[in-house]
Amino acid sequence: MSTPPLLRVQINGILLSTLLFECANARVDYEGLILGTIVSKTRSVADDVSDDRKKTTYTTIVVQGIYKLEPNLKRFYGRSGEILEHVLEEYSIPSNLTVLGYLKYRRTETHQLSLRDKAVALNLKIYLEKKRALSSSPSNPFAPPQDEPFPISVALFTAKTNENMSTHDYDYTFWTVGDDESSFDPISVETSNMIESPQEDYQSFQSNLALGASRHAASVGMMNTIRTVPTTMLVDAHETMYKDSFEATKSLTRNVLESEQRVREILKEVEQLRAQVEFAQAKSMGM
CATH class of the missing domain: 3.40.140.10 (Cytidine Deaminase, domain 2)
Incomplete structure (x- = not known):
């Protein structure tokens, strides 16, 4: 014992x-x-x-x-x-x-x-x-x-x-x-x-x-x-947490969309540069 x-x-x-x-x-x-x-x-x-x-x-x-x-x-x-x-x-x-x-x-x-x-x-x-x-x-x-x-x-x-x-x-x-x-x-x-x-x-x-x-x-x-903690306070706390999470998700989504747009623009610029290089090479070979 x-x-x-x-x-x-x-x-x-x-x-x-x-x-x-x-x-x-x-x-x-x-x-x-x-x-x-x-x-x-x-x-x-x-x-x-x-x-x-x-x-x-x-x-x-x-x-x-x-x-x-x-x-x-x-x-x-x-x-x-x-x-x-x-x-x-x-x-x-x-x-x-x-x-x-x-x-x-x-x-x-x-x-x-x-x-x-x-x-x-x-x-x-x-x-x-x-x-x-x-x-x-x-x-x-x-x-x-x-x-x-x-x-x-x-x-x-x-x-x-x-x-x-x-x-x-x-x-x-x-x-x-x-x-x-x-x-x-x-x-x-x-x-x-x-x-x-x-x-x-x-x-x-x-x-x-x-x-x-x-x-x-x-x-x-x-x-x-x-x-x-009163029930109303818990509900308010969850509502605040939900709103904060929703706003954070919106901000993150907006950042992702902006990043994707920027990537598309960069890829477009790369394609244009590649086309210019190929055109210049073909022109030099023709001469």
Whole structure:
């Protein structure tokens, strides 16, 4: 039986695919807040050497949604990564979910956090820990219960394409946020769906549902939180793509026709020159 990691990230397959869809269709860099809950379970395992049982606590960061920062939405951080608390607290975040970190997507082949990414994550951690210490409300998305572990994470999604843009390669990593810019450790990520699990994995299974929510409400809330692209926007995007493709085809066809016309003119000139040469040769032989 494999030993699960002490800290892991769990994300639903539907949410992950929706997030990748958002990234693929983003016109600019995509960013948002990681939402969900943190679950800790203690397992008691018998020691092979003695009769004692060793207790180990396993913590799971259950990602249940992403609060997308739309291009027209004011950012909750400044140029140097400082947190703008009044902006952050104006976001409409569901009360049954907790802010667990910061997510960034960019189109680049370099899969590493920038200095500002780290500054935003560090300052967000400081802000959330402060809110947690001061708040007594059980439904504050910025302050989870104080009796639970509270690891803050930062996630980076990147994409690169091949030369003809036909293949997109995505990469993503979650890190825990430490006390400084050098304290970012990668976390194991598991994609969990409601499927049959081996018996040895049953005790470590953790539902992706938000606490205190029905399955239907949680699934609807998850999709609303990710703010999926409206149907009208998809139709408009396809219409624009069709028009652009049609115009490109017209331009290419026009270029081909012009090239063919030019080739015919050149061939005509060649035939005229050949006829002149043959006439000149025949004339010289007749003399």
